[in-house]
Amino acid sequence: MVLSSTWGSRSLDGRLPGLALQLAAELPLDRYALVLALHPNVWHWHSPYQVRAWMAPYRRAGVALLPPEEGWQAAVVAADLVVGDHGSVMFYAAAADRPIAFAVVEPSELDPASPMARLLVAAPRLDPSQPLRHQLDAVIRDPQHHRYVHLTAEASSAPGQSAALIRALLYEQLRLPEPSAPARTPIVPIPRSPDPTPVTATVMTTVHHRDVVAVERYPAALRLDDPPDGVTHLSVAWRHDDPQLLAAADTVVATIEDTAGRPRRWIRSALGRLPGCTLAAVALTASTSLIGTRSGQLFVARVTVGAPDAACVTAGVLALLANRSTPPVFTLVVGARRHRVRLTPVATTHPARIRTRRTAERERPDH
Numbered sequence: 001m002v003l004s005s006t007w008g009s010r011s012l013d014g015r016l017p018g019l020a021l022q023l024a025a026e027l028p029l030d031r032y033a034l035v036l037a038l039h040p041n042v043w044h045w046h047s048p049y050q051v052r053a054w055m056a057p058y059r060r061a062g063v064a065l066l067p068p069e070e071g072w073q074a075a076v077v078a079a080d081l082v083v084g085d086h087g088s089v090m091f092y093a094a095a096a097d098r099p100i101a102f103a104v105v106e107p108s109e110l111d112p113a114s115p116m117a118r119l120l121v122a123a124p125r126l127d128p129s130q131p132l133r134h135q136l137d138a139v140i141r142d143p144q145h146h147r148y149v150h151l152t153a154e155a156s157s158a159p160g161q162s163a164a165l166i167r168a169l170l171y172e173q174l175r176l177p178e179p180s181a182p183a184r185t186p187i188v189p190i191p192r193s194p195d196p197t198p199v200t201a202t203v204m205t206t207v208h209h210r211d212v213v214a215v216e217r218y219p220a221a222l223r224l225d226d227p228p229d230g231v232t233h234l235s236v237a238w239r240h241d242d243p244q245l246l247a248a249a250d251t252v253v254a255t256i257e258d259t260a261g262r263p264r265r266w267i268r269s270a271l272g273r274l275p276g277c278t279l280a281a282v283a284l285t286a287s288t289s290l291i292g293t294r295s296g297q298l299f300v301a302r303v304t305v306g307a308p309d310a311a312c313v314t315a316g317v318l319a320l321l322a323n324r325s326t327p328p329v330f331t332l333v334v335g336a337r338r339h340r341v342r343l344t345p346v347a348t349t350h351p352a353r354i355r356t357r358r359t360a361e362r363e364r365p366d367h
Contacts (some may be wrong), residue, residue, distance in 0.1 A: 001034055002079040006087030007041035008107045012195035016128055019103055024061040025222035028200060034063045037072040040088060059197040061219040073188040081140050083126065090118050094151035101126050101139045115154040122148060132254030200237035201245045202311065206319040213316040214333040220245055235311045251279045251318055253311045255283045279318055283310035291304060291317050298346040306339030308332060313341060
């Protein structure tokens with residue numbers, strides 16, 4: 001989903017500066033990706049340093065911030081929904097046959113007879129005072145977004161010919177001969193990664209039914225005081241930079257590198273240092289985690305289908321333990337994807353060998 005804001009006090013960012021955080025608080029991280037595109041004038045007026053400082057809470061909540069030079073075009077092409085104001089990006093999104101919804105409407109900023117002013121009237125509007133998720137999903141499901149074709153057709157009187165026409169006009173005004181090579185319009189480039197800040201502290205909500213556990217997660221900084229519906233817990237990465245959140249964690253997850261190659265010792269130490277923590281987990285490989293309980297139980301969780309991260313797998317195991325049910329295989333639903341996880345108890349008196357990234361590398365034939 002793309003959030004687009006033009007510049008000025010009547011823009012989306014000027015009128016609803018907290019909308020991106022409201023969306024991040026309502027939308028599960030594994031179902032929705034939020035990208036924010038600010039008008040280049042915002043960057044140039046306030047400076048990139050100031051904009052990035054203002055947007056730091058957005059990025060910590062998982063909202064990717066596009067650079068001002070480029071990226072919004074490709075983001076709009078890929079978007080399931082574009083939310084914005086009276087800026088031109090919304091018109092381009094409608095012309096690209098993307099579902100759109102206006103969060104801010106300022107007709108006074110536009111010529112009433114312009115196609116953009118008429119698009120403001122025709123397109124749906126969001127009500128930020130009400131929960132947004134169902135409003136957004138309704139727009140995404142709406143098959144009638146192509147109804148704007150009669151408006152967006154007025155974007156150009158010569159579709160596909162603008163490069164040639166504009167170049168010819170410019171050279172005519174400069175009184176210079178026009179190059180003989182044809183004028184070309186390049187394909188929209190693949191954008192540089194917005195380099196989102198990982199969300200390493202999340203509120204997990206789980207729903208358990210027989211051998212299926214569904215998990216949704218939200219940025220902890222936005223949801224601690226307003227937990228989502230369902231059974232919830234706080235999951236925090238061991239390297240998270242907020243010691244208060246780490247101290248409040250119900251589950252804590254580390255990488256094998258965090259443990260200096262000693263995952264069992266780290267689990268015992270972490271549970272000892274965090275008395276309120278229920279489970280401690282170590283991601284041994286991309287598909288295998290070692291999970292320990294406060295009572296001393298150890299489980300190896302191996303993902304046989306899909307590749308959810310260790311925090312989601314740990315959330316699934318916590319839900320199973322809370323229901324006093326630890327089947328050897330269970331289904332973990334994260335976002336729209338289903339994963340199969342094999343759960344194996346590990347004997348603590350005769351420890352089974354735990355396979356980590358390091359041991360896997362040592363066992364390769366070329367080592």
